[in-house]
């Protein structure tokens with residue numbers, strides 16, 4: 001196949017998707033990243049070519065958009081919008097988190113659901129892909145307001161989910177507290193106690209290690225990447241963004257393995273702590289997060305020797321490894337150039353799509369180790385899958401058992417990326433993750449007829 005034909009097929013496909021999904025930049029970005037790596041593969045495989053598999057995969061099986069009405073502490077009626085995008089159920093029931101953030105819209109929901117399909121496939125567990133959430137802003141809300149919002153949200157969502165249909169979990173703005181309120185409302189409405197959500201509290205069906213799982217999985221994956229160039233976590237300097245659930249798990253595991261994390265960040269700017277964020281400083285991240293203030297600057301209240309850089313991103317700090325752990329498109333081409341100039345050897349995505357396409361291409365062109373979130377952050381949803389298994393067999397595994405399974409899954413995802421992404425002298429993890437994720441879903445779809 002001539003290169004020119006491949007480029008033409010990618011262009012034709014993207015034109016088709018753009019026409020069907022105007023004004024959805026995040027969704028189109030996620031699709032483009034997949035299309036540029038998967039279409040060349042489809043064209044070499046006669047079982048796939050002509051079956052419109054990517055066309056089908058970019059069309060959600062179902063999109064549910066609903067009104068959420070609740071009352072704030074001042075008795076004022078508030079109206080928000082709720083979403084659940086059930087993207088693909090070819091390999092298992094829909095699975096994916098819920099995000100509560102003012103930036104939530106249909107484009108963001110669809111990009112996250114699309115990524116989730118490939119990610120869940122990579123875990124090798126039987127989970128389809130979905131994502132949901134609301135434009136509700138949890139910042140500054142009282143606990144009773146959060147509870148009332150979660151109950152109102154679940155009152156509609158409960159009609160569309162179930163332990164054998166669709167199993168949501170947390171994401172930005174949705175942690176253990178919110179999952180608890182959502183679970184309680186589902187149980188009340190449906191009159192059943194089932195594993196309908198993951199990320200549950202330990203007292204009512206949660207799994208040990210799920211809170212840490214996304215971050216731990218990212219670091220296990222990073223360890224494998226570094227091993228390909230005979231390097232290790234120990235002794236390396238890491239820059240991390242965010243100070244939420246995922247950043248916390250990442251920092252905890254890096255600290256355990258002897259690396260040093262020198263930054264965290266929030267919407268207000270970033271913290272540089274030259275001594276490293278370790279020991280009790282890691283626990284302090286939970287206090288900061290639970291304060292609900294969403295100000296990373298407050299780190300200085302306890303550790304005044306650190307430095308706060310208002311309105312800046314942590315990618316200007318010299319590091320060996322960068323782990324973006326906050327949100328989509330938080331690392332752009334300029335940041336990528338700065339990281340590479342400063343000697344960074346590895347970027348492991350922890351958030352979903354934190355690097356722009358231009359940044360990713362720059363890393364790949366410069367043969368810097370780079371892993372996409374759908375591969376390196378898959379440990380969170382994989383451990384959700386392990387929570388579902390424990391709920392089904394009505395047993396709880398120990399922390400060591402869950403952690404060992406999580407590590408094995410991350411090592412396996414790394415193998416899959418190598419198998420499908422190995423180029424002459426470089427592992428293209430983007431290509432590897434996309435093709436490996438695609439193959440399982442595509443085979444299941446072909447086996448099930450025109451779905």
Ligand SMILES: NC(=O)C1=CN([C@@H]2O[C@H](COP(=O)(O)OP(=O)(O)OC[C@H]3O[C@@H](n4cnc5c(N)ncnc54)[C@H](OP(=O)(O)O)[C@@H]3O)[C@@H](O)[C@H]2O)C=CC1
Nearest residue numbers: 171172173242243244245246266267294326327351352380
């Ligand atoms: N939780 C999970 O299991 C998984 C999460 N992910 C992904 O990891 C990322 C982080 O999620 P999680 O830690 O759970 O969420 P949290 O809500 O716990 O934390 C989110 C963090 O990201 C920061 N953030 C959010 N929006 C922005 C923004 N626009 N600009 C800069 N910083 C921002 C927040 O800072 P601030 O408080 O200042 O807003 C906060 O530090 C997301 O991309 C999520 O999709 C991926 C796999 C699984």
Ligand SMILES: O=C(O)CCC(=O)C(=O)O
Nearest residue numbers: 096097169171380381384
């Ligand atoms: O645990 C889950 O089901 C979903 C986690 C998630 O939202 C993600 O992987 O982005």
